[in-house]
Amino acid sequence: MSGANAIREERLWQRHIDMARLGGTPKGGVNRQALSAEDAAARNLLAAWARARGFSIFTDAIGNLFVRREGSDAKALPVMSGSHMDSQPTGGRFDGMYGVLAAFEALEALEDAGVTTKRPVVAVAWTNEEGSRFQPGAMGSAVFAGHNRLDEMLAVKDWDGVVLKDALATTLKAAPAPLREGKPGFALDGYVEAHIEQGPRLENERKTIGVVTGIQGSRRYIVTTEGEEAHAGTTPRAARKDAFAAAMRIAAAMYEATNDEGDTLRFTIGRVDVQPGSPNTVPGKTSFTIDMRHPSNDVLEAHEKTLHEIVASRAAPCSAGIERVTNVAPTDFDPRVIDLVRTKANDLKLSNMDMPSGAGHDAMHIARLCPSGMIFVPCERGVSHNEAENATPSDLAAGARVLVEVLEALANR
Numbered sequence: 549m550s551g552a553n554a555i556r557e558e559r560l561w562q563r564h565i566d567m568a569r570l571g572g573t574p575k576g577g578v579n580r581q582a583l584s585a586e587d588a589a590a591r592n593l594l595a596a597w598a599r600a601r602g603f604s605i606f607t608d609a610i611g612n613l614f615v616r617r618e619g620s621d622a623k624a625l626p627v628m629s630g631s632h633m634d635s636q637p638t639g640g641r642f643d644g645m646y647g648v649l650a651a652f653e654a655l656e657a658l659e660d661a662g663v664t665t666k667r668p669v670v671a672v673a674w675t676n677e678e679g680s681r682f683q684p685g686a687m688g689s690a691v692f693a694g695h696n697r698l699d700e701m702l703a704v705k706d707w708d709g710v711v712l713k714d715a716l717a718t719t720l721k722a723a724p725a726p727l728r729e730g731k732p733g734f735a736l737d738g739y740v741e742a743h744i745e746q747g748p749r750l751e752n753e754r755k756t757i758g759v760v761t762g763i764q765g766s767r768r769y770i771v772t773t774e775g776e777e778a779h780a781g782t783t784p785r786a787a788r789k790d791a792f793a794a795a796m797r798i799a800a801a802m803y804e805a806t807n808d809e810g811d812t813l814r815f816t817i818g819r820v821d822v823q824p825g826s827p828n829t830v831p832g833k834t835s836f837t838i839d840m841r842h843p844s845n846d847v848l849e850a851h852e853k854t855l856h857e858i859v860a861s862r863a864a865p866c867s868a869g870i871e872r873v874t875n876v877a878p879t880d881f882d883p884r885v886i887d888l889v890r891t892k893a894n895d896l897k898l899s900n901m902d903m904p905s906g907a908g909h910d911a912m913h914i915a916r917l918c919p920s921g922m923i924f925v926p927c928e929r930g931v932s933h934n935e936a937e938n939a940t941p942s943d944l945a946a947g948a949r950v951l952v953e954v955l956e957a958l959a960n961r
């Protein structure tokens with residue numbers, strides 16, 4: 549039996565249902581934010597499944613969780629596959645979780661089919677991909693790949709002031725796994741990540757598999773404006789230093805500046821915090837996030853310059869500052885991995901198309917370490933970062949079939 553024939557659609561689907569209970573929301577989505585109690589529960593469930601199959605598990609200093617199936621050559625570099633188990637606050641059941649469960653299904657399929665690979669095959673659940681609670685996102689893979697420093701990431705605080713190091717310690721206490729000592733990161737021979745598309749192209753084009761060619765660049769900022777708290781009923785306009793009004797001027801100018809004709813630039817303000825948050829006090833401090841994406845680094849650079857100009861010119865009479873919390877250049881996946889994904893999809897008679905990724909993924913960091921690629925499957929109406937996110941059991945299984953074939957090929961190189 550081949551790995552692909554041993555993929556079990558019902559098992560893969562049931563694992564999604566089991567995981568969706570952890571942080572499940574009344575609207576059918578999940579709230580399983582990074583390093584929460586729900587995240588710990590998901591880690592425990594994955595670890596229990598891994599142990600039941602005789603795979604070894606381990607974690608590292610940023611909490612990435614690895615499941616390893618040995619190969620015949622103990623010295624050969626492993627190939628790896630996975631994604632993330634953390635979610636947006638109002639997230640769906642498949643974003644990230646599919647990539648972890650597809651990788652785990654691939655390990656189980658290899659086991660069930662009695663396939664021996666030369667290299668070990670490792671499934672991974674990266675810590676904090678979403679970056680909605682702790683910034684930056686894709687943190688576990690970024691530290692693994694050396695893009696971000698471990699000590700700096702451990703010191704990051706969430707919006708309530710909880711330090712990541714403490715949240716990680718609590719999580720690993722609730723979901724213990726043997727610790728791989730030292731700095732995160734080890735050599736890999738290849739990496740392939742499966743993910744729902746999170747956009748409508750596959751569904752519109754009636755294709756089952758997206759052969760992912762790369763990921764657009766992304767940058768994230770926190771813009772802070774500072775003014776002066778004052779009485780809402782008595783303070784004349786000329787005497788006000790309204791931090792929210794300054795933030796609004798900056799935001800409006802940025803919406804305008806990023807309104808490109810081709811609709812390629814992605815610009816989002818997703819979080820605004822107004823202090824002291826009292827209806828009858830003029831706001832003294834405001835901060836808001838900017839998430840900006842484009843396939844060209846030069847375009848992102850130009851818009852960063854614009855942001856600095858706008859902040860400098862629109863904040864008065866308030867003061868303002870910009871903190872850049874993420875800067876990931878566009879990623880081109882390895883042509884050999886791209887070809888392999890396409891070839892295996894064709895061998896399995898699965899309709900497919902080449903496509904870039906608009907969303908960020910852990911693969912963007914791992915691609916700097918080893919030959920990497922991604923496999924997309926359709927999701928309903930392209931809806932994602934939404935509790936209504938949906939995908940079909942058969943599409944999920946199709947992606948897992950391609951994945952196990954690609955992993956097997958890479959693991960026997």
Ligand code: GLV
Binds near residue numbers: 677678906907908909
């Ligand atoms: C990942 O969720 C992203 O923001 O692209």
Ligand code: MN
Binds near residue numbers: 908
């Ligand atoms: Mn994701």
Ligand code: MN
Binds near residue numbers: 636643678933
């Ligand atoms: Mn996401």
